[in-house]
Amino acid sequence: MTTGYSDSGKRRTRSASGRTKTEAKEKLRELVSDRDAGLTSDGGYTVADAVTSWLAHGLHGRNPKTVENYRYNAQGHILPFLGRRKLRELSAEDVELWLSRRAAHLSTRTLRLLHSILSRSVRHAQARDKVARNVVNLCDIPGGRPGRPSKSLTxxxxxxxxxxxxxxxxxxxxxxxxxxxxxxxxxxxxxxxxxxxxxxxxxxxxxxxxxxxxxxxxxxxxxxxxxxxxxxxxxxxxxxxxxxxxxxxxxxxxxxxxxxxxxxxxxxxxxxxxxxxxxxxxxxxxxxxxxxxxxxxxxxxxxxxxxxxxxxxxxxxxxxxxxxxxxxxxxxxxxxxRKEIRPALNEGAKIMDTVFQTR
Incomplete structure (x- = not known):
């Protein structure tokens, strides 16, 4: 299938193959669909490619500490679990399953951050015609582990x-x-x-x-x-x-x-x-x-x-x-x-004793 021409006028082609004629035709129809949708990915573009590209080119002007925080979370929680997945094959079910498994180990705030990083990475790839839609936006964020509540010194x-x-x-x-x-x-x-x-x-x-x-x-x-x-x-x-x-x-x-x-x-x-x-x-x-x-x-x-x-x-x-x-x-x-560090609240009792005097 012809997908276009290079700057020098050379024809660009893509081919599809399968174990059977039906399988090969199905893959060819996918190539035609991708071409008509304007997608430039050859099907091998992965989630890791999308996240790496966004970290490198989608954070201009951000604080270096913010970029480092995004990179740390992506490398620790996204790439090991979804990195090898082909982006065009990534489904909402894959993302929901990944989030639910991470919820047992991470706080809700961290889950929101990971969801944002993945969604923005896919949107970055979407703008470059690597994938047709952003399935991450279709997924809800589950509640994570409760954080340690803050305390007050007596x-x-x-x-x-x-x-x-x-x-x-x-x-x-x-x-x-x-x-x-x-x-x-x-x-x-x-x-x-x-x-x-x-x-x-x-x-x-x-x-x-x-x-x-x-x-x-x-x-x-x-x-x-x-x-x-x-x-x-x-x-x-x-x-x-x-x-x-x-x-x-x-x-x-x-x-x-x-x-x-x-x-x-x-x-x-x-x-x-x-x-x-x-x-x-x-x-x-x-x-x-x-x-x-x-x-x-x-x-x-x-x-x-x-x-x-x-x-x-x-x-x-x-x-x-x-x-x-x-x-x-x-x-x-x-x-x-504000944390209540007194053993009991006495003001209400004192006032009510004064208003309603015991007889």
Whole structure:
């Protein structure tokens, strides 16, 4: 069958064969159908080819960490199970079976990501006439394994963690996370020119010691939302911890024969670069272990949950807490972050005892 002509005018042909004449004719009809539909694949184009092509050419302008995350998930969960499957033979049943089997091992969020990667890869191939339709879009995403619910430190546990952090490189980081509720990705890029440890008490009105939470490690350096860009007054314990932290940095710079940079990172790595999440998690778990808590059950982000819970237990209105943690509303603050750390809610009983006095 003639499928077209090359730039030099040479005729391009495709042939079909089978064990019987009927089988050969059926394959030939498929070739004719593909030609009429404008498909350019010879039938050997696989799911692995589609995913690899999308990762290489379909993610221009994306953050390198995002691309690496997509590649890691594709290589770990898509290619080993569907990679050899010919794309034109991939069915919705194949995709549904693959998702249901992966659901026993992965969270729902990861399943959604895998479904998105595969769907976008097939759509990328579809735009290049490698396949007629995208069967991935016909499949529902099953529920995966439930994730570990976030927790909040009790006040006693929080005090133990603060005591255990004293003298460690992560002391000031933990104090800030627990006492102002900053996100981990907001503290890692923090620089000293965004920290005011003196304030202006004689000004009118007085200017408190504060920290400017204006950046994060997200693409472009922006905070998560517009409300997340905020300036927070520093509790005294944060000021003391940051001053000690800065003195240690100045002394370390002198020992290394260099000048301390007043605009440098507040929490750099030993190489002077920005900390990554693994650095923080590893050091944080050492502190948690020293505080007598199981290190595998706690993450740095739960210090932010603890801040919200302690503030709520202390009677601070949820609207004020939402502003302090940079939420655009109170829904996420209440549903995700606030954990009730008091043993019982007494306010309702006290009020009703007053209204309906026992006779």
């Amino acid at each position: 006040l006693e546990q929080a005090m133990s963690v603060l005591d255990a952090a004293v003298g460690t490189p992560l002391h000031a980081y933990i104090v800030l996370s627990l006492l102002i509720g900053a996100r981990p990705e907001e503290l890692r890029p923090l620089t000293w020119d965004h920290v005011d440890l003196h304030g202006r008490p004689a000004a009118t009105p007085p200017v408190p010691r504060s920290i400017e939470v204006w950046h994060s490690v997200r693409a472009g350096g922006d905070t998560k939302t517009k409300k997340s860009r905020r300036t927070l007054a520093l509790p005294l314990r944060c000021v003391v911890a940051l001053r000690l932290h800065r003195l240690r940095q100045v002394a370390a710079a002198k020992r290394g024969g260099r000048r301390w940079d007043p605009r440098g990172l507040v929490f750099p790595s030993t190489a002077g670069t920005q900390l990554d999440a693994h650095n923080v998690r590893r050091a944080f778990r050492r502190v948690i272990k020293a505080a007598g808590l199981p290190p595998e059950q706690w993450t740095p982000r739960e210090l932010r949950h603890s801040f919200v819970s302690v503030m709520s237990a202390s009677g601070v209105p949820v609207e004020d807490i939402a502003r302090l943690v940079g939420h655009s509303g109170t829904a996420v603050t209440e549903r995700v972050y």
